[in-house]
Amino acid sequence: MTVALSTDPTAGVWAVYGGVMPYYTNVLEPLIWVSDDMKLVPWLASDWTSTGEKTWEFTIRDGVKFHNGDTLTAEHVAWSFKTVLNEWSYAPGWLHVKPENVKVLDDRTVEFTTTDVFPTFPGTIAHNMVAIQHPERSRENKEVIGTGPFKVTDRKKGQRVETKAFEDYWKGAPNIKSLTYRAITDPTTRALALENHNVDVAYSPPTSKIKSLSNNNSTKVSKQTSPGAMYVGLHNYKEPTSDPKLRKALNYGTSQAKLVKSILNGVGLPARGPIAKSIYWSAHEKLPTYDRNVRKAKQLVKKSAYNGQELTFLVSNGTTSGRTIATALQGWYDEIGVNVKISQREEAAFADAVRAGDGHLVLESSSSNSGAADYLIYETFHSKGDVNERLYKQNGTGLYNPGGKVDTLISDGFQTGDKSEKEQKYEKALQIIMKDEACVVPLTYQQYVVGSRTDVKGLDLRPINEMVRWPGTKHVKQ
Structure with missing residues (x-):
């Protein structure tokens, strides 16, 4: 095949x-796999447990053979992690572990000590990039x-x-x-x-x-909903998109259903929020549905600080159908009286422009390729997350971050391993992000397509x- x-x-x-x-x-293969409903599945590790505020012990599965015939041991696991942590400069920050803090306790047990309290460590290493090798x-x-x-x-x-x-x-x-x-x-x-x-x-x-x-x-086609979402980031600290009324107007001016059906040929699901609905704490069902309402959008534009100026819409050449999506939005926003200019750039120039705060609107996407997706909300909506820190020194908060209460809720959710508590905290944060402040315009929960014989x-x-x-x-x- x-x-x-x-x-x-x-x-x-x-x-x-x-x-x-x-x-x-x-x-x-990694220590932990992820199921078709985004749950963690024991894989090369048969079990794991938190043994302290920052320590985790993983039991290595018995009877696993390498392709060369050797039996998998804790030494192989520790060597694999240390190799990856030394190879990629971003890995220690991503995994919250330094190479020297991976220890073999016995033939079947490995201990990890994280750099901070990190309850989502098991989900973070449920990722093929952290694979075990000989x-x-x-x-x-x-x-x-x-x-x-x-x-x-x-x-x-x-x-x-x-x-x-x-x-x-x-x-x-x-x-x-x-x-x-x-x-x-x-x-x-x-x-x-x-x-x-x-x-x-x-x-x-x-x-x-x-x-x-x-x-x-x-031939046939299969569609699979992924843990990815596409949205328009609205610069919360650049006039006139600093006005929540204008941000809400742009939400009311958008039709997610039409975008999916007509522009994306049915690939994707209409989104309510910036986090894919396949992630259990996305709060999809509890977020507002703005729906396209031209009259209401026009009213909000008139009440907002917008006075006809041209808004820059940054789009990366690396985004599939990016120009097509941006053009559809540009037309819809023109109907509600908002003038948008599309600025499509090569990926490196796009990233530089976003960091410099050049755009009012930014076509963004987020996705998780590990079992723990907490970083999606932290990196984008916490003021000290990676995405937001692009402008952190300039305005004291982040690009799409509405302020202190959201930071507290995200931090609390990030630091708990209790699923129901995490869901509750993130739901409250997303309610503020979407309902109160309209920090972004959600577009689609992404799907990928596979064709086969x-x-x-x-x-x-x-x-x-x-x-x-x-x-x-x-x-x-x-």
Whole structure:
């Protein structure tokens, strides 16, 4: 079976793993997996527990074999974490752990001491980028040694990774005997490769091809709601979007349902908030539905500080359909009397412009590829979160942050491991963000699309698309 990916599975960033991407390929595995309903699942760790305010102990599963035949131990786990923490400068901050604070207690137990109180540590490492590998893997020879259901047999830089089933896999041998992952970066080319049966599965075909792939007797399309959301960030500290009345007017001027149906070809779900509804604390059901109301939007514009000035709408070239989405919004906002100019820029220039506070409106998206998604609300809406600190020194708070009460609620939610308490705190914060202050205009809860041949059965997609599972997938004769 051949899978067409939109990204290169041999990219240089994956040298730490012997040159093979841990996403999608099922060659490498983390300690914790994430289920199809975003719950944590014991994986290479059979159990974990908090043993102190900042300490965690993980029990390593018995009987797991590496592709070279060695048995997984706590030493392998500690070595893997230290390697990643030393490899990527951002990893210690992201994981809240320093290399020296990963300790082997015995053959089956690893202790992690976090740099601060961090109840979401288990969910944060439920992430394929924190994969467990054997120390004998070779960066120089591009050899990867993992524990997954498939092991690498060959790779061609920039083109493909070839694997075969690992018969000694701890969860049983896979149905498929071999899997090849091809890098096909152009979406139209991926769709054509699927139609011509050069591949069996193709990630992210263009939305314009979804209908034809669905109507083709030889191909089918699957949609999976992800933990991602798209929204328009409104600069809360730059006139005139500093006025909540104008921000609410822009919300009333937007039709999420029409955007999904007409502009995005049915890919995505209309959003109420900036956090995907698949994340349990998103408060989706309890957030206001502004709905498009031109009359009310016009009234709010007249009452606001807006006096006809041109608002800059920053859009990145790297955002799929970004220009199309921005153009639709521009038309809707013109109808309510708000003049918007689209400024589309290369990704680096876009990031610089956002940091400099150049835009009134910014087309943003957020997503989690780990089991713990708390950082989504912290980084964007806490005044000291990464996104907000772009302007923190200039105005004393963040780009989309409404102030002290939201900071307190987010901090309290971030520091608790109690799910119901976390949900309550984040819900209150999101109510302020969306209902009281209208800090952003939510657009869609994102979905990703996978095309496949009709003889491919048992495709096991997950909300976190990097965590797709292939062992149960198989070819069925038509």
